[in-house]
Amino acid sequence: MERNQHTTDLDGFDYMANSGIEEKDRDLSGMLIALIIIAVLTFFQYLGLY
Amino acid sequence: MIHCLKKLFPFFCVLVAFILMTDGRIRQAYALDDPHGLEPADDMTFFPHLPGLRNKVFKNYLGQGKSLSEAVVLRGSEISDGKATVPAGGLFYLSETSGDAAPLRRDPFLLLGEHTYLVDLESSTYTVKDFSVKGGRKAQVEDTGYRMWYDYATDHYEKPYAELALISPSGGWPLEFPIASVFAEREEIRTIKIGEGYVEQLEKFCMDKEYLYGASRFVAKNITYDEAQFESIEFPWITEATFSMHRPIVMDVRQDDYRLYFDKRIYAFRRPDGFLVRVTGFTGGKVYAEKLIKPITAQGYKSMCKKKDDYHLTIPDLDIRIEIMVQPLHLKNSDFVPWSTGKSHGFQEGVLNFVVYRRLINVRHGEPWPLDKRYKVLLEPNMMTGMLQRLLIENAEPITFDKDHNTCTGPVKWSNFWNRPAFKVVVDKLDGNVVREQYLRDYFFARTENMVFWPKEGRHNIDFFIGSSPVLEPILEDTFLTRLADPSFGTVVEESQFTSYPKVISDSSFYEPDHTAPFVPRLDGLMRKYTRDRKKNRLISAESIFIRGSYVDYRNGKIIIPPAGLCYSSRNSRNMRTLSGEEFYMLGEKAYLASFRSSTIVRKNVHLDFWKNQPMGDGNLMYWQDELLGIRNKTLRMTDHCYLDDRPVGEMSLMKYSGNRWGAHFLIAQGLDRDTGNRYLMPEIFAEGATWIIPEYVGSNYLKIREFGTPSIESFSFTYKKPKETLMGAGEHAKIGAYDLQCASIDPDAKTVALVLIDETGKEVASKTLGPLDEGAIGLLPQYLPVAEKMQFTHEDIHVELDIYDPFKEGKARLYLYSQIQMLKRDTPFEFDDRFMVRPDVCGHCYQLNEVLLDNPAPIILDKDHPVYEGPKRKDGTPLFRIVIDHFDGEMIHAWHMETIEDDELHSTDNLAFRPRNNIDVLIGVTGTIEGFLRLSMLPRLGFMESWRISSHGPETKLSGSVNTGGSAHIRR
Amino acid sequence: MNNAQAIAYDVRRKSFLTSLYTFREVLPGLLAMFFIAIFSNNLAGVPNPFTLENLFQWLDWVIGPLNHQPFFQILNSNFVWNPILLGLIIGNIFGVPDSWKRGLSYIHMLMPLGIIMLGPHFMIFHAFKLGFWPILIIVVSLFLTATVTLWFTKLFRLDDRHGSIIAGGLSTGDPHAGVILMPLIKAKGYQVMNASIGVILFGIIAMLILPLIAAPFNIPEKYMGLVAAVGVGNGSQSLYAAYASSYEAGRYAYWFDVGRHVIMPAGFIYVFLVMFIRKLRNPEDPNIRATRGINKFPVWLGVFIFIWVLACLHLFKEPAHHAIFNMVKWDFSLAAAALGLSISFRDIIGAGVRGFVVTCAAGLLRIVFLLAAILLCIKTGLLTV
DSSP, X not given: XXXXXXXXXXXXXXXXXXXXXXXXXXXXXXXXXHHHHHXXXXXXXXXXXX | OHHHHHHXXXXXXXXXXXXXXXXXXXXXXXXXXXXTTOOOOTXXXXXXXXXXXXXXXXXXXXXXXXXXXXXXXXXXXXXXXXXXXXXXXXXXXXXXXXXXXXXXXXXXXXETTEEEEEEEEEEEEEXXXXXXXXXXXXXXXXXXXXXXXXXXXXXXXXXXXXXXEEEXXXXXXXXXXXXXXXXXXXXXXXXXXXXXXXXXXXXXXBOOSEEEEBTEEEEEEEEOSSEEEEEEEEEEEEEEEEEESSXXXXXXXXXXXXXXXTTEEEEEEEETTEEEEEEEOXXXXXXXXXXXXXXXXXXXXXXXXXXXXXXXXXXXXXXXXXXXXXXXXXXTTOSSOTTOOSOOTTOOSSXXXXXXXXXXXXXXTTSEETTEEEEEEEEEEOTTTOSEEEEEEEESSOEEEOSSOOEXXXXXXXXXXXXXXXXXXXXXXXXXXXXEEEEEEETTSOBOOOSOSSTTTOBSOOOEEEEOOTTHXXXXXXXXXXXXXXXXXXXXXXXXXXXXXXXXXXXXXXXXXXXXXXXXXOOTTXXXXXXXXXXXXXXXXXXXXXXXXXXXXXXXXXXXXOTXXXXXXXXXXXXXXXXXXXEXXXXXXXXXXXXEEEEEEEEEEEEEEBOOOOOOSSSOOOOTTOEEXXXXXXXXXXXXXXXXXXXXXXXXXXXXXXXXXXXXXXXXXXXXXXXXXXXXXXXXXXXXXTEEEEEEEEOSSEEEEEEEEEEEEEEEEEESSOOEEEEEOTTOEEEETTEEEEEEEEETTTTEEEEEEEOXXXXXXXXXXXXXXXXXXXXXXXXXXXXXXXXXXXXXXXXXXXXXXXXXXTTEXXXXXXXXXXXXXXXXXXXXXXXXXXXXXXXXXXXOEEEEEEEOSSOEEEBTTBOEEEOOBOTTSOBSOEEEEEEEOSSXXXXXXXXXXXXXXXXXXXXXXXXXXXXXXXXXXXXXXXXXXXXXXXXXXHHHHHHHHTTOOOOSSOOOSSSXXXXXXXXXX | OOHHHHHXXXXXXXXXXXXXXXXXXXXXXXXXXXXXXXXXXXXXXXXXXXXXXXXXXXXXXXXOOBTTBXXXXXXXXXTTHHHHHHHHHHHHHHOOOHHXXXXXXTHHHHHHHHHHHHGGGOOGGGGGGGOHHHHHHHHHHHHHHHHHHHXXXXXXXXXXXXXXXXXXXXXXXXXXXXXXXXXHHTOOXXXXXHHHHHHHHHXXXXXXXXXXXXXXXXXXXXXXXXXXXXXXXXXXXXXXXXHXXXXXXXXXXXXXXXXHHHTHHHHHHXXXXXXXXXXXXXXXXXXXOTTTTOOSOOHHHHHHHHHHHHHHTTOSOHHHHHHHHHHHHHHHHHHHHHHHHHOOHHHHHHTOXXXXXXXXXXXXHHXXXXXXXXXXXXXXXXXXX
């Protein structure tokens, strides 16, 4: 298959591909960061810090 | 429905115009050939923003911020037969600075979009002798382009005093000044010996024939209701101004040595009285010029024409001007400039610096703009300081737009890269007597929207005001109310900013409603009608409701209206006078004023701090520096200060309980009297009507007041029953209430009437001789209460008064009989609803009843469980209005309205939270109080109307009286 | 992802943080995203005035508003499209250096991150002010449009991933939703772009024809606002259509728009669920590609729904909502930059016009149903004038 030059490097790493354990890990990281940001911003607002 | 209203709008305008005309404020039909000093058409288009018209705050050498703004204005246009014509002076570019721009201060100024500096001014005083203006007119002051506007006259003791304004060619004026020729001069107030606290009414009424305002002076000869004659009018006149188009180059002075300025050397040789500055060629061989100049400091007198030459070396051939300035840091905390905040651009170290201005452009008043001969320049001074406040570049010849000529380019702007027209007016689709498309394009090629909002109908002129220059406020003086009340776009509701710290006010007394509060000009159930007094004067009696200081406590999900926050107000178009048969409305019902009790509140040795506007991050102002004058009467506030030749000028305002200001700001300064050769004149004391201030000391941030007095009102009495007019001869009887009134005797010579009141049993219960209505008494009526009371006979709920205008006819006395009189005392519960307190307000001039307010003494709390609150109840127990919260999520109010029931019909406002709000402040109805609130918030409101019209979000930075301050918190109240 | 790549990851994995790679590997890609983001949008904390957003704003000023709406707003320029556009231009003209690619893979972390943070943006109770019947019309329209679009997708034999994105964008009235659906549907970037362009183009057609179609029915101005907000959607496009009808309709389009806005998540969750269940029922059908690779309900979508529920319980006050939304803008600006870089113009064009045909068919049907429903409600007095 021809390499998609936009997304795939010479090592065959396709940055738009997303599946398996790696997908789950990425989802988990995103989720955690999102929850942390939401929690911190909400908490700070409750404390009246902004 | 709105569509119908839109169609009705032209009729609405005609109606308003008709009302204004029949109201005695006849608008003059001005000759089209001179639009100077006149405003654009009433229906002109206002757009607050166009990228090429800048609004900036730049600091000057002293660190003082100057709000600069630009606008393009078109006025006096006409359309006929597919042609639009604009007279000479009709299309102008306007640049304005807050305060003024003076030489030797490195004051910034915008010039067709360029950030420039004013470096020099030539100014003088223009004097006109024996000038007169008819009532309601805007008379030209010779051929200066200025106009004197005789706004209106009112009377005291049946003698006239007038409010006038000197209008600059742009249409701007700083304030309306009161003046008279028949009353006591202000200095006479010093002769009054009076105690402290509540004292009797003053007989003396002060109104000077001379109005002093820094560099302006107006001396009245004879003021009548129809005409104002002046002995002299003096105002500042700028003939020439020089701007530097670039930032100056700033470099240290090295004494007896030189600094290189490009290929020139600038030497500074120390001399006992300054520096000898010499400019030579690169090698020092050729001397271009040399001059002894003194370093510039902050003292204002140096800007005087005869002094300022000592402070600069200007070499026109080299296009430079050299000044020596002291490092601003070294001015910090000095006695002269306590406001200096830090160093301005270019100053780094050293104490004395050369400041070299280049790219100098010189403009002369009334002469062509140097880059474009089609336009000429007008220089408008600040009327108080005489320094530059506005620069106008206006068309020298009339302009015509038609099918073949749909574009007019504005004056050519100076640019570092490309001199090009600063703007372009495009008038398309001229169709008979209307235009259907028109816009303005700036030098960034950005254009406005179509200035014709309803292209199908078209517009009958092409007048507009684009930009947010504060001069719009005086320009719109006549029409702002009509514009804000325009029903074409429904009730305008501005969205609130939701923050973690919304404003919280513990008591709304003396506060005004939020500047974004929706304005509902009309709600059925609130009266607004013409009434006539005994002299057949037509007066408007109107009611209004306003809510002030309300807020959402989002932590508890409640809407709070603090004490004094929900107000009902009833007012007439002027003060309600006793003995004049005046009517007003009381909760929708007509009431007839009988009398009132007012006095003077005097305070001595008052310390008044400068009100430094320090809102707590919530835009919510605090007024802890206020000095109260009586209880819930008025409060004195020092709102600002400035310097005239380094003398501090204090500016104060007298706030009424309603949150409205009484009259214009007061200005007083010490030592600026005319006998000492000052270029500026300012009164040392303030005395207008019955309000006066005698200062001990006027400082820049503190005033010590030796004596201060103003009226206060304690109670008023009225009846809902129409008084009966009767002619009674001696011995005649009349039925009045439960009593029989007998006229015991009449003495037409002594002008007295003896009356006796007899009860049902035939027993005499009271008697009084009304009068004498002699010359002395007539000279003090109707305002002077001790004399007025001599013409009135009051017993329990009976009140009889003598007609003071036509007292006797064929040996009989003309009397007015009032029955079922009731008295409402200040700070007592309202008779039909003890949830509301009575708060009458008094006129600061004349002691008469100004306004009847009812407000809540306890906070009102609304939430999801209590979404309705009933306003003050009438005699029959029904409320005048209801506040209904339709949808509130605990933080944002999404829908609420106010409703009234009249003749069993429910009348409701639009949704007053069409865009989410965090308070329920509102203005409903039109009275003087509402008008005052709207006047303070005029510019942000008009600016927001544009966002509302096109359903876009409101601008983040709002315009206001002096632009770009992020709201209206700074407006001097 | 090819198997080799998956195996390489499994070998390398130490914890879930391995998916973030090493700082050295990702730095170039992150910087590329960062710079595309800050030159695309005016983002909180970045004073850069040279942004695509500002360029469009200036062009809007030059062109002048059309029915009060800025031209680039009508084209739906926003904080997602600007970086995609810039990324597309850079990627197609200069290519994407290999060194960026590890960093650009953060898009997969940023998408769930951004979508979860969107939760507080959709506060259902903001719409209660509209009243029961308008809300019902908005809700029914959303589900019906999505269903009809998916049905047309089948009928026109369009790739179901492509069709799902159209269903999301068209039913919610916001092409944003397409990008949000992308990771849920496992759609290709070019399909998202093609679908979104189609939705925007249809919006332009709808905004032009809606006032003409509706004119004969004499719909009250207020409800013309509702017709525009629901039948056209896409913010400025609906305002354009409403203002073309009358001022009052424009005012009420702004008013009713909140209803369409707050239930948006329901639209993309619905499309995902339909496609997900369909895939579960037909595990072997090669024509069913949407959600392929997703074996169970994504946890992060559950988290989003949880946050959305919290928002509906008013846990987030307005200042927090705005602060979080600023972070959403940052997040999507970065992710959209990576997305833009990944797509070639050729692929977008290659996706054909069939998607656009589906969009037009479903959109027009929606307008017809909507007009009929509103006329019926007015006739029966359910919608009071």
